[in-house]
Amino acid sequence: MEWNEKLQMIVDYVEHYLQRKEESVDKEEIARIAGCSFDFFQKVFSYMNGISFAEYVRFRKLTLAGYDLKSTNMKIIDLSYKYGYDSPTSFTKAFQQFHGITPKEARAISAELRVHPKLRISVKQKYSWRIEQKPELRLVGKRIRLSGDDEENGRRILKFWSECQREGTFSDLIAIDTGTPKGIFGLFGGAGREKGAAVYSIMVNTVHAVPEGFAETVLPQNTWAVFDCRGAVPQAVRNGWKYLEEEWISQYPFKHADCPELEWYSDGVSYCEDYISQIWIPIVEED
Template sequence: MDHYTRIQLAIAYLEQHLQDEFNIREASAAASFSAFHFQRLFQAITGFTVLEYVRRRRLTEAACHLRNSSEGILDIALRFGYQSQEAFTRAFTAHWGMTPARLRKLDEQPSSSKMQRSIDFNDYRTRIGGQFHMNTPRLVTLESNWIIGYEFKTNLNDNQHYAEIPGFYHQFGTEQRFMNIPERTRPDIAYGVACRFEDDGAFTFIVGEESAAAAPVLEPGYTSIEIPGGLYAEFTVEGSGQDIRKMIYGSWLPQSNYERREGPDFEVTDVWKSTPEQLDMKIYIPLK
């Protein structure tokens, strides 16, 4: 079963539970993905988050209920997960540009451009090839490796990670945090490791270097992580590394015959060969 079919199973779960409390873990389990990986795939393919999709679907269905039933506004608010009529009215007005009461009084239907229909990922299967163009990765088998670096926190939601990660690298370099890494073996090579993924989209991003220290005593804020050995897809960056990640998870992986295995993905930058205009970077995604 391919990625698109599996994600569609999660969509079916979400549709069946639109009126229940949002549960990303159960939705992702319906697709046989981890909660974090499901959110990353969904966001890379569609351009918006799972939570945003559910919010739009609920407000669309709420508008239909307002137009086609005599059910009270408070009852509709509670039906679609809002704790009060006031909270529902704020969200509804922000989305539709009018209050629930005004929509109910209007003769015309709400704007179709703001309606969120249930997604059919088969449409993405046919369309996505024309949206992304990227070089085929190399498949490489790597030995395990230890990285020591400074630990940053970020999140998938609202593309927070894309905005923040360049700043993590800048801070790591300008504050010379690499100087606190013991027994650096390749000081010209910087690692960015995405790991410790959480259900709500939060994850850790470690900027660091290879180290030979067996049992290091680390400064506050620093951590060590083992990059497991095994099969990886190696992508060479041309331009923005963040754009490449969108293509990897939005296009290449769903259309490949591979599964992403558990564990961190990471990027390796040759510091001396890179410039702000041209990165010398490779991105590695663990496969099985």
């Protein structure tokens, strides 16, 4: 499930609690739906919507309180407790800051109240993406060293894939692949002693011994932003990287974890229009 779908589920969950339950939203339930810590979820929410989660919940409380004041005879003290305020005084202060008038004044027929609408998050976007927490990955395969020139590196990587296919490396990798689901990784950078090394590897996730002539890389447990790229490769993945560089990185400035970036190629027909590949960006889940 992509982030937009999860966020809409959480928005619906919050709305249910605000309108039907006189209690605070459950942070643990939100973290469960989001698939990450509550603190990290709040950061993503803020990035995506330009408002903090706490502000959104507060604005919705005061919007709904305004509806109640105009449409019911509920006492102000009852409204204050319904929407989680410690006292009528604190509720009145918050209400006036949001609406510009007191709760008592809001009951006048001519009074106009501010409305902060429920978020409607579109589930349609060019690239679906989600946050996934993955366990340690043990990758085995072959690698080449890269230069400092991006254009030259692109040519070398394409040539490397062709060589691996022609020389039977792909067949060897597929035979030892124990990942779930199965697929081949393209790995940028090194790990461990090779930290910072300019290398590119073609590998699979496996529990088998390292074959002769192959190398091993172990990536620690980490949090990843995972992007689905649909279409024939390599163009689908190239378009995915372009989207990340031009739009996503500026819109969601997560801190990059000390871990290589990955491409993942599913076990399917790579030239089909519905073929799925992925880009994995390692990110830091800060408290």
